[in-house]
Amino acid sequence: MSTEDETPALRPHGEAKPGYSLDIRLWKVTKVIRKARPYQLRWVVGGKVNSATFATSALAENRSSELRQAMRRGEAFDIASGQPESEVRAAAEAAKVSEEEPPLRWFEFCREYIAGRWRTSAAKTREGIADGLAAVSLAMVKRGDDVPADEELRLAFRWGIIPANAGEDPPADLKAAYDWLTTTDRPVGDVADAAVFEDVLYRLGYKLDGTPAAGDTYRRRRRALNTALEHAVVAGDLSENPLQRVRRKHVGSNDVVDRRVLVNALQARQLLAAVSYVGSWDRCRGRRLVAFYAVLYYAGLRPAEAVGLKRSDCHLPDTGWGTLTLRETRPVSGKQWTDSGERHDRRGLKAREAKSDRPVPIPPVLVTILRVHLDTFGTAKEGRVFGNERGGVVGSSTYWRVWEEAREYALPPERVESPLAGRPYDLRHACITRWLNAGVPIAEVARRVGNSPEVIHRRYHGCIDGHEEAANAKIALALEEEGDMP
Missing domain, CATH: 1.10.443.10 (Intergrase catalytic core)
Incomplete structure (x- = not known):
């Protein structure tokens, strides 16, 4: 049975400008075998097949509805990208604006984010967020000659993001690190770059000396980064949270009490x-x-x-x-x-x-x-x-x-x-x-x-005393019943 939409959208006949087409066919949403984004939408523009996948059927149907409405309005679609002309035009305008306005940089984003959470957070929460983002910041600065030590960069970050210190001169022993941090930091969008993000993940799970961080430390840092990136998505500074694409690192639990x-x-x-x-x-x-x-x-x-x-x-x-x-x-x-x-x-x-x-x-x-x-x-x-x-x-x-x-x-x-x-x-x-x-x-x-x-x-x-002995007794009884013990 064909998956092509049996109720085609109405499109007035006309001519499209070069690179665009009014010859559009839209298929129904289908489900494919995959763990992530299993719902697929396919459509054809000027003989070229386009597809997109979604995490839920609702998201896929919403996108299908958007394309169908553009077809009903008589919009031509870009053959290269498969997008309606209005979306291509909006994307071009947004790109032009982004060229005119410098992208938001990492340190300024962190300072604004922490300032927004400061009033409603406990002191330990504030410190935990600052520590997590300070670790990530080591991956969000460009390296070069005379780069300050990582420990100095961390201390400068923790000092600089405190709202009360905004506009103040940093302490003399942190000035070089603070200047480096605020002039060579990357745009927030660079966190999605594959090489940068790999270093971000490393900073979450390892200490400055290269040894693995404790499980609680890793989880606290990851939680701090995740909430910050979700905020960046909501604010429009990121298109998606790259941390959501990464399977959570399995860290052995270190919170079991040591009997010693x-x-x-x-x-x-x-x-x-x-x-x-x-x-x-x-x-x-x-x-x-x-x-x-x-x-x-x-x-x-x-x-x-x-x-x-x-x-x-x-x-x-x-x-x-x-x-x-x-x-x-x-x-x-x-x-x-x-x-x-x-x-x-x-x-x-x-x-x-x-x-x-x-x-x-x-x-x-x-x-x-x-x-x-x-x-x-x-x-x-x-x-x-x-x-x-x-x-x-x-x-x-x-x-x-x-x-x-x-x-x-x-x-x-x-x-x-x-x-x-x-x-x-x-x-x-x-x-x-x-x-x-x-x-x-x-x-x-x-x-x-x-x-x-x-x-x-x-x-x-x-x-708890006796648990090991009780377990041994149960195992011994089973072995005895099976004839493996005298």
């Missing part, structure tokens, strides 16, 4: 005791943070949640279990990324509505630790449970340094060099693992720690 970082109950108590010995006794540098690490280990808080914890969020009865009601986090970002100019941003709970909270029951041992802490040190500014010596926000560098010193006190030398409790965050991992091994349902663990059950299952499945 998990401490047992005795090791945890030794570490908490060692924290109190860090620093001089009168300045209390370590003693101020014993309860801080304790809420990570006994309640599964994230460090940013512990930093933002307030006395009014704590129910600490004289006996029995208490409750911490989490409402705010204080993630660390550079001063340049926050609206307040402080290093700590002020955000709601991760992956929750801005004003939602998360109650976490806490055992009597943690209730006692917190009561002793508050009796000894009181509250910091804004009623926060934890503060530095001046009552300010506990900085990440502070609780990292104290933890590193405490590990040297609490662990034998061979364990200090091991991954065991290498980060304060590993106390949260130990808490979650302990709850799972105690038989607490995954859904309840997820609710208490602010994750989805899927994340808990994926990250901690290999840490």
Whole structure:
């Protein structure tokens, strides 16, 4: 059966100018065997067959309708391109305009894009976008003699795209890199060039030293670039997002918890005791943070949640279990990324509505630790449970340094060099693992720690005691039934 349109469009007879034809035949949309753009539209202009493919049948039918309407208007079609005369004329006018107006360049595009997202984005999101686009920018500048080092170009980019720095002179140590970045950057459209785009993909997945980037880093960079290119398409700076044509790079997940970082109950108590010995006794540098690490280990808080914890969020009865009601986090970002100019941003709970909270029951041992802490040190500014010596926000560098010193006190030398409790965050991992091994349902663990059950299952499945033995027993039983085991 012929696929030619059985209802031909009406075309008045006449003569077409050279290179154009009124002899046009349009076929119905057909589906071909291919994974991408499987819908095909074919038409003939002056004996020359033209075709176009589309991702959906709706897009193909829309294009067919556009061509049919041009035929009904009596338009001649360009034989070389197969396009209606009106489209050829519009394309020529657009090309003329683009010749008169210089194309939008990469750095200016990034600066405008980030400025548009700045007001509605958290500080960590701003920094993440800047980091991803800074990596890509190394592929979007032309190379030559005296090109600054890649690290300098990245730093210059991160400085230059901050809205508050627009119109300001760059720092002296970044001036050469900033000048190179803003004078040799490519037009945005060059991202679709095959050679340039290959380098873009490389920058997404590799660090400056040529080693592969972590899976989370790659995914964050790719996400930042993808949203920026989608914006460029909407704004008319790109005809399509070239990243959509590339199959996502498979990166092994590195977010599965390493069992070697998990401490047992005795090791945890030794570490908490060692924290109190860090620093001089009168300045209390370590003693101020014993309860801080304790809420990570006994309640599964994230460090940013512990930093933002307030006395009014704590129910600490004289006996029995208490409750911490989490409402705010204080993630660390550079001063340049926050609206307040402080290093700590002020955000709601991760992956929750801005004003939602998360109650976490806490055992009597943690209730006692917190009561002793508050009796000894009181509250910091804004009623926060934890503060530095001046009552300010506990900085990440502070609780990292104290933890590193405490590990040297609490662990034998061979364990200090091991991954065991290498980060304060590993106390949260130990808490979650302990709850799972105690038989607490995954859904309840997820609710208490602010994750989805899927994340808990994926990250901690290999840490649950008895799973390997149970799997071995099932395999042994199968082998025994098949006669392969005595």
